[in-house]
Amino acid sequence: FHEFRQYLLSLVPEEVKKQRFIQKNYIDYSTFRKNWSIRFGRTSTRRDVSPDLCWHIIRTYIKGTSPDTFLEIDEYCQLEQKHRTVSPDVYRWVYQNVWENWYKAMTSEDNGCWDDQDLVRYVLDNDLIKAVFPCIFCDEAQDFTRVELEAIRRMSLFSDRTVTPQDIARIPFVFAGDQFQTVNPTGFRWDAIKAWFVEKFIFALDPNRRSGLNDINYHELSYNYRSTARIVGFSNYVQALRAYLFDLPDVEPQIPWDNSSASPVSYFQINQDFFWDELQKLSDVVLILPCHENEEDWFIDNDPVLSERIRTSDGSTRMPVLSPVRAKGREFTRVVLYGFGKNCPDRLLEPLRNPDFQGFSQEESLPLEYFLNRLYVAVSRPKQQLMIVDEDPAERSKLWVFTNFEEQIMAKVNARKAWDDKLSYMENGRIDMLTASNPADSQENARFFEDEGMRLLDSYMFRQAAISYKNCGNNTKANFCRAWEYRIDEKYGVAGDLFLGIGALEDAVKCYWMAGKEGWPQIVSKCKDVASRIEYQLAAFLCGKKEVGEGVRILERLSNYDFRQLEDYDMHIMFGKAAEEVLRFILNKNNHKHLVYPALQGYVKKIRRDGIKIDDSLFADLAF
Numbered sequence: 114f115h116e117f118r119q120y121l122l123s124l125v126p127e128e129v130k131k132q133r134f135i136q137k138n139y140i141d142y143s144t145f146r147k148n149w150s151i152r153f154g155r156t157s158t159r160r161d162v163s164p165d166l167c168w169h170i171i172r173t174y175i176k177g178t179s180p181d182t183f184l185e186i187d188e189y190c191q192l193e194q195k196h197r198t199v200s201p202d203v204y205r206w207v208y209q210n211v212w213e214n215w216y217k218a219m220t221s222e223d224n225g226c227w228d229d230q231d232l233v234r235y236v237l238d239n240d241l242i243k244a245v246f247p248c249i250f251c252d253e254a255q256d257f258t259r260v261e262l263e264a265i266r267r268m269s270l271f272s273d274r275t276v277t278p279q280d281i282a283r284i285p286f287v288f289a290g291d292q293f294q295t296v297n298p299t300g301f302r303w304d305a306i307k308a309w310f311v312e313k314f315i316f317a318l319d320p321n322r323r324s325g326l327n328d329i330n331y332h333e334l335s336y337n338y339r340s341t342a343r344i345v346g347f348s349n350y351v352q353a354l355r356a357y358l359f360d361l362p363d364v365e366p367q368i369p370w371d372n373s374s375a376s377p378v379s380y381f382q383i384n385q386d387f388f389w390d391e392l393q394k395l396s397d398v399v400l401i402l403p404c405h406e407n408e409e410d411w412f413i414d415n416d417p418v419l420s421e422r423i424r425t426s427d428g429s430t431r432m433p434v435l436s437p438v439r440a441k442g443r444e445f446t447r448v449v450l451y452g453f454g455k456n457c458p459d460r461l462l463e464p465l466r467n468p469d470f471q472g473f474s475q476e477e478s479l480p481l482e483y484f485l486n487r488l489y490v491a492v493s494r495p496k497q498q499l500m501i502v503d504e505d506p507a508e509r510s511k512l513w514v515f516t517n518f519e520e521q522i523m524a525k526v527n528a529r530k531a532w533d534d535k536l537s538y539m540e541n542g543r544i545d546m547l548t549a550s551n552p553a554d555s556q557e558n559a560r561f562f563e564d565e566g567m568r569l570l571d572s573y574m575f576r577q578a579a580i581s582y583k584n585c586g587n588n589t590k591a592n593f594c595r596a597w598e599y600r601i602d603e604k605y606g607v608a609g610d611l612f613l614g615i616g617a618l619e620d621a622v623k624c625y626w627m628a629g630k631e632g633w634p635q636i637v638s639k640c641k642d643v644a645s646r647i648e649y650q651l652a653a654f655l656c657g658k659k660e661v662g663e664g665v666r667i668l669e670r671l672s673n674y675d676f677r678q679l680e681d682y683d684m685h686i687m688f689g690k691a692a693e694e695v696l697r698f699i700l701n702k703n704n705h706k707h708l709v710y711p712a713l714q715g716y717v718k719k720i721r722r723d724g725i726k727i728d729d730s731l732f733a734d735l736a737f
Contacts, residue, residue, distance in 0.1 A: 116569055117261070121232050124241040127682050133222060133235070140220065140228045142168055142438075143405040152215055159206055165480040170199060170207045171216060176230035177258030180237040183212075199475050233264050244273035247285070253442055254290030259309055266314055278324035281315060289334075307331070337367040339444050339496055341375035346537025348493045353536065354515050355485050356526040358464050359478060364526070366535035376498040380507050381542035383452075388502065389422045391547040392432070392449070396584035397554040398500075399433045399445040401491045403456040403484075406438035409573070416452070432584070433562065433577040437487040440494050443561070446554040448495035453488055454503040454510035461485075462511070465518045488512075500542065507539060555585045563594055572601035589615050600624055605632060613639060622648055627683050629690060630655075647674055651691045661702050664695045665713055672719040689726040692717075696727065700734050 125134060140148075149164040178184045186208050190201045197204075220226050236242055237260070247270045251257070257265070266272055271284050288310075307329055315326050337345045349366040356364040381388045392398060400423070404412040413419045413434065423431045440448075461481050464470045473481065492499060507513040515522075516538060523532060559581035566575035579594035596611035600620075609624035609632065622640050625632035626648050633652035636643075643649050647670060654667055671692060679685055696717065714735055721727055 117257075118229060118232065119569065121236050121264070124236055125232075129235075131682060133225070134227055134232060135225065138226045140226050141406055143407040145216075145228075146405065148219070149211075153211070159203075161474070161476045162203060162206060162211075163476075163480055165483060166199065166203070166476055167207050167211045167216075169479060170204060171212055172228070172230060173198075173258060174204070175208065175212055176228075176234070177260050180234050180260045180263055198479070203476055230258065230260060233258075233261050237264055237267070242267045244268065244270050246270060249285070250287045250289070252289050254288040256290075262309060263313065266310075269314075271318070272314070276318050278319050281318055281324045281326055286310075286314070333365065335365070335368050336370050337493075338370045340369065340371070340493065341497060342369040342372045343375055343377055343537045344493070344495055344499050345369035346535060347378045347499065347539070348489065349532070350516065350536045350538070351485070351489050351492055353522050353526050353532060355482075355489070357522045358461070358473075358485075359482060360472070362526070362528075366532050368535075376546060376548075377540045378499045378501065378537060379542040379546045380513070380539045381500060381502045382506065383418050383502060383504050385542070387544050388542065388547070391544060395432075395447070395547065395550045396552075396581070397445075397550040397558060398447045398449055399435060399440070399494070399558065400430075400449045400451055401435050401437060401440050401494065402451055403453045403487065403491075404436050406436050407573070409434050409436055409439075419451070429576060429580060431580070433558065433580050435577070437490040439573070441490050443494065443565075444496055445494055445558060446496050446551070447498040447500070448491070449500045449502055450491050451502045452504070453491065453501075454505065454507075454512040457510075457512035458484055459511065462515055465515060465521060498546075500546070501539065513539070552585065555581060559585055559587070559590070563590075566594065566597060570601055572598040575601065593617065596620065596624075600627075603627075606635065609635060618642060622646070623681070623684065626652075626687055627681070629687055633691075647671060651695070655691065655694055659698055661699055664699045665716075668692065668695055668699075668713065668716045668720070672716040672723075674723075676723050676725060685725055692720055692725060693727055693731055696731055696735065700731070 122130060122134060145168050146164040149167060153164075174184045174189060176183060186201070186205050189197065189204050189208075199207075218224060220228060220231055242264055244267060246268050249265065249269055251265060269284070269286060276284065310329055311327060315324070315329075316322070319326065337348075340348070345367050346369070352364055352366060355361060402409060402412050413424055413430065423434070425431060458481055460473075460477075461484065464472075501513070503510055503513065505511075508517060519536070526532060559578055562574050562578035562581055565571060566573075566578055575594045575598040579591045579598065582588075582591040582594060592611050592615050596608045596615075596617070599605070599608035599611065605624040605628035609621045609628065612618075612621035612624060618640065622636060622643055625635040625640070628635070633656050636649055636652040637656050640649060644653075647667075650667055650670070654663060671688070676685060676688070679688075696713075699713065717727060717732060717735060721732065
């Protein structure tokens with residue numbers, strides 16, 4: 114299995130990746146929101162235009178419709194009405210003011226920032242995708258744009274083959290997704306996906322329509338295999354609210370597979386000290402916040418309760434903390450939802466409160482729908498227990514008060530009686546609901562976070578793994594995960610010390626080496642057991658009393674080193690910098706030119722030929 118962005122990055126040449134697709138320049142929705150607020154937050158003349166709406170328009174339409182062009186204003190207006198989710202007037206404003214006057218330049222090659230659409234468009238433009246996979250399964254399909262789906266189509270072995278009409282229906286291509294779990298504004302709709310797939314895949318393979326196929330097989334998955342009946346019932350309640358607010362008559366409740374007795378969904382108030390006291394004793398709980406990805410730390414630091422209750426002195430937290438985006442697609446035994454009521458949009462429940470309400474506009478409904486999506490993702494993550502923590506009593510909450518309107522909601526959405534006996538309710542939280550942790554569940558959380566951190570090279574997930582392992586009493590694994598967190602965040606010295614502290618000498622040497630000049634003394638003083646390695650010898654030479662002859666011998670050995678064994682491109686860069694330092698020292702010793710230059714030039718040529726970058730001016734000084 115591959116994570117889509119990481120798979121696309123693996124197709125990009127290393128040199129391009131290090132210039133055009135640097136991780137620190139990646140723009141996700143959270144980063145976009147922050148930059149949008151700086152640029153437009155106080156100056157925008159359009160009160161109906163939010164960062165959610167702008168991201169939706171740019172990602173879904175402007176950049177995400179075609180790999181060859183950007184969708185201009187007149188082209189958007191020519192789309193069928195059912196495929197337009199904002200008014201032409203709003204599209205025009207966003208295109209001219211946000212896209213052309215700001216974001217287009219920000220994500221240009223000259224400025225270096227990039228998002229997922231830039232990556233997939235680069236891969237498509239440069240024909241880097243090969244048709245190699247005979248069978249493709251796409252999970253979380255609700256998060257793909259048309260351009261990304263085009264990339265996935267090209268991965269199929271059959272996209273590059275002649276297929277008989279009778280065999281088209283047998284091509285193994287599976288999409289799994291839930292449009293109600295689209296937690297960022299992507300504009301996903303199943304009908305649009307089906308229309309695109311029929312046009313780009315089925316009709317492309319069968320232009321004469323001899324197969325008779327004009328649709329894909331669609332199966333509604335009714336059963337929930339993850340959660341207890343009470344959690345599924347409460348998730349259904351959120352879905353019923355959605356159906357009421359946005360006039361969605363086709364929304365159906367899920368059926369729980371697990372009907373065994375379980376803890377009720379419980380509601381605690383933020384000011385209940387016993388809740389926080391007991392929560393800190395539990396090692397298997399995951400906290401989900403109503404924020405966007407990469408905003409978890411900001412949210413905690415700006416929330417007086419969380420900053421006091423769960424923030425630790427080393428900048429970590431007492432338990433794993435996730436946004437709905439990070440939690441999506443995952444499952445945990447016990448989950449605490451914090452602050453969704455406090456942070457609920459003011460007008461979300463307007464249709465319930467106002468009998469004369471005429472409905473939300475397209476532009477107004479979009480951020481409200483995505484708030485509900487994030488809520489639905491959060492409430493559907495736990496397997497055994499869901500706890501809700503909020504500021505006000507439930508009956509006075511901006512959000513949870515919806516549970517007082519059951520009769521009104523059901524009168525509208527339950528005409529076909531599909532929701533009968535499918536709802537569950539909250540109970541006021543009690544101390545006996547905070548039962549002791551199961552060590553196996555705690556270890557499972559820790560392993561999951563570690564695996565995700567390694568798979569995605571995600572420092573935040575490694576931090577959650579470290580928190581979980583520490584709560585389980587496994588300090589060695591906790592320090593291992595913290596070391597990886599610091600390594601990914603390029604805090605190589607701290608990472609090296611942590612690796613060394615748990616006896617991971619190889620990893621420590623790599624981190625010290627990646628630290629460059631600051632790390633060379635650490636290798637010499639702390640890693641004497643690897644004195645035979647080229648990294649140690651280079652570091653010892655550069656940190657000690659230098660002799661020209663020794664420098665030449667080191668470069669000779671470096672010219673015979675197999676750089677293909679280096680797993681990280683940054684290691685190549687640091688070997689280049691170290692080699693430059695050695696060469697610069699030798700060239701400065703002018704009285705030795707006639708002795709060392711003939712052989713030295715051959716060594717440096719070989720090093721450069723093996724892909725190690727050495728400054729051209731230094732090589733020119735050597736050659737001439």
